[in-house]
Amino acid sequence: MLELIDICFTRDHKKILDHVSLQLEKEKFYAITGPNGSGKSTLAKIIMGIERPDSGRILLDGVDITEKTIDERARLGFGFAFQQPVCFKGITVYDLLKIATGKEIDKKEACSILSKVGLCALDYIDREVNNSLSGGELKRTEIATVLAREPKLAIFDEPEAGIDLWSFRSLNRVFQQLGRSNSGITLVISHQERILNIADTIILMEEGHITKMDTRENMVSCIFQEVKCCSGGEMNG
Amino acid sequence: MDKVEKNLLNEVLNHDSIEQADAYNIRANGHLQKRKENPYIHIRSKKDGTGIDIEVLPDTLFGIIDIPVIITESGLTDIVYNDFYIGKNANVTIVAGCGIHNHAEKQSQHNGIHRFFLEENAKVRYIERHYAEGKGEGKKVLNPTTEISMKKGSYLMMDTIQLKGVDESIRITKANVEDGATLVINEKILTNNHQTATTDFQVTLGGGNASCHVVSRSVAKDDSYQEFSSNIIGKDLCYGHVECDAIIQENGRVKAIPEIDAQSVDANLIHEATIGKIAGSQLMKLMSLGLSEKEAENAIITGFLK
Ligand SMILES: Nc1ncnc2c1ncn2[C@@H]1O[C@H](COP(=O)(O)OP(=O)(O)OP(=O)(O)O)[C@@H](O)[C@H]1O
Ligand SMILES: [Mg+2]
Numbered sequence: 001m002l003e004l005i006d007i008c009f010t011r012d013h014k015k016i017l018d019h020v021s022l023q024l025e026k027e028k029f030y031a032i033t034g035p036n037g038s039g040k041s042t043l044a045k046i047i048m049g050i051e052r053p054d055s056g057r058i059l060l061d062g063v064d065i066t067e068k069t070i071d072e073r074a075r076l077g078f079g080f081a082f083q084q085p086v087c088f089k090g091i092t093v094y095d096l097l098k099i100a101t102g103k104e105i106d107k108k109e110a111c112s113i114l115s116k117v118g119l120c121a122l123d124y125i126d127r128e129v130n131n132s133l134s135g136g137e138l139k140r141t142e143i144a145t146v147l148a149r150e151p152k153l154a155i156f157d158e159p160e161a162g163i164d165l166w167s168f169r170s171l172n173r174v175f176q177q178l179g180r181s182n183s184g185i186t187l188v189i190s191h192q193e194r195i196l197n198i199a200d201t202i203i204l205m206e207e208g209h210i211t212k213m214d215t216r217e218n219m220v221s222c223i224f225q226e227v228k229c230c231s232g233g234e235m236n237g
Numbered sequence: 238m239d240k241v242e243k244n245l246l247n248e249v250l251n252h253d254s255i256e257q258a259d260a261y262n263i264r265a266n267g268h269l270q271k272r273k274e275n276p277y278i279h280i281r282s283k284k285d286g287t288g289i290d291i292e293v294l295p296d297t298l299f300g301i302i303d304i305p306v307i308i309t310e311s312g313l314t315d316i317v318y319n320d321f322y323i324g325k326n327a328n329v330t331i332v333a334g335c336g337i338h339n340h341a342e343k344q345s346q347h348n349g350i351h352r353f354f355l356e357e358n359a360k361v362r363y364i365e366r367h368y369a370e371g372k373g374e375g376k377k378v379l380n381p382t383t384e385i386s387m388k389k390g391s392y393l394m395m396d397t398i399q400l401k402g403v404d405e406s407i408r409i410t411k412a413n414v415e416d417g418a419t420l421v422i423n424e425k426i427l428t429n430n431h432q433t434a435t436t437d438f439q440v441t442l443g444g445g446n447a448s449c450h451v452v453s454r455s456v457a458k459d460d461s462y463q464e465f466s467s468n469i470i471g472k473d474l475c476y477g478h479v480e481c482d483a484i485i486q487e488n489g490r491v492k493a494i495p496e497i498d499a500q501s502v503d504a505n506l507i508h509e510a511t512i513g514k515i516a517g518s519q520l521m522k523l524m525s526l527g528l529s530e531k532e533a534e535n536a537i538i539t540g541f542l543k
Contacts, residue, residue: 070525071524071525071529074524078525082522086519086522089541095536099523099527
């Protein structure tokens with residue numbers, strides 16, 4: 001179980017996360033949704049260790065990991081797919097997958113990882129991870145690096161952004177299987193109904209707070225009703 | 238050839254055996270050590286003994302020519318003038334460069350002045366590697382000068398690589414590119430400790446549709462210093478692109494001096510320069526894949542200089 005206790009994060013006099021507490025259980029699929037700027041990515045980065053909270057604690061199975069660095073958390077089984085994939089100079093898709101698996105995998109193994117995200121592998125494997133890849137290709141490469149690690153806690157920040165409908169469906173299947181196959185936690189930040197519909201639990205963030213968290217059944221109807229009655233609800237942040 | 242010499246040769250040539258080359262010329266401590274020619278590739282010592290002339294006959298296809306220089310004598314200053322004449326339609330790969338092993342106190346230096354004359358439609362891939370080693374106090378200095386003259390429709394791609402051990406270097410490259418000819422230069426330099434490296438490109442795009450692409454990637458670590466200057470002159474309809482991209486670490490310093498001079502309204506010249514430390518997001522991404530900060534830095538630099 002992963003526990004966040006009373007996390008605060010303030011920058012430029014703005015309370016980006018305001019006393020956030022959260023418990024995530026094993027073998028569950030969580031979706032975080034909420035308006036732009038509500039603090040979803042910041043929360044995910046704090047879990048991964050990319051940002052440090054000003055106060056509050058993070059516990060993994062009861063052990064305090066608040067002070068652990070990014071790589072220490074990676075070695076504990078945390079994985080994080082960035083909302084904006086990072087570009088490199090001279091590092092290829094294959095290089096990145098080798099780093100991700102921590103092994104000298106051969107091209108065949110690398111291809112089988114890429115095929116999970118629907119990339120026709122041999123065309124991509126030797127490409128540099130830079131802006132010469134299309135937005136969707138970059139995004140899928142980013143997701144593949146996280147899948148390659150078979151993480152115990154997998155966080156995906158808006159994984160579907162820029163991904164076509166066809167790939168989307170198989171990607172959803174991958175997310176669903178991930179937590180079950182290694183009894184881990186899957187946490188996906190998304191605005192997409194299609195993702196919310198496969199989550200066990202949906203978390204709604206607004207202005208640095210978790211305002212609602214409940215089972216999909218209880219949440220979906222109420223979220224989409226709200227958006228309908230106050231049109232442009234996504235823009236409020 | 239002893240072990241030290243063999244190792245230097247490997248560092249410069251980066252392939253298994255010099256015997257695979259179609260022609261070669263090994264210069265060791267200022268003297269000819271071994272040479273091989275073939276019917277299409279002639280190598281002759283200059284009469285005054287200052288260097289060699291390499292002549293590739295027209296229409297020669299896929300020749301590989303190795304021109305390594307090695308220095309193991311501390312205190313030696315070796316100056317050499319090599320001229321390459323590449324005939325019409327010939328297509329060759331030339332691997333040159335210098336390896337210095339300096340185990341003592343005196344300075345070892347090599348100044349290689351290479352001139353290339355490419356006839357119409359000649360194609361050359363030129364790889365130049367510089368490497369130095371040795372625990373002695375004596376400085377290892379390498380100053381390569383390359384002068385390139387390119388006739389109509391010719392193509393030259395030059396990779397220049399200096400990643401280890403060279404204390405001081407001044408690298409000068411001058412080129413005159415005629416109608417429809419293309420010059421591509423990829424430079425990779427890594428300096429550390431108190432090393433200094435200076436690079437200067439002067440390219441004149443003289444004829445219609447001449448083009449030139451220079452990409453310089455460098456890493457300056459510790460207290461090292463690098464200077465990059467380039468001047469591209471466009472005299473006609475032409476395309477010139479210079480990209481200088483540097484990573485600095487610790488107290489490393491890099492200075493980039495761009496100059497582009499469009500002397501014709503049809504000239505299209507671009508200069509880009511970026512200097513900075515490794516992007517935080519790159520480190521974080523690799524650390525999130527399980528690398529330590531140090532390992533992540535190394536992976537980023539290795540990729541950058543690949
Ligand atoms: N380091 C920082 N310094 C200043 N402001 C920050 C910093 N990090 C985040 N913010 C701000 O905090 C707010 C929340 O950002 P965050 O990226 O977490 O939002 P989000 O919910 O993921 O939004 P989106 O749906 O657009 O991705 C935004 O207003 C953002 O500008
Ligand atoms: Mg976000």
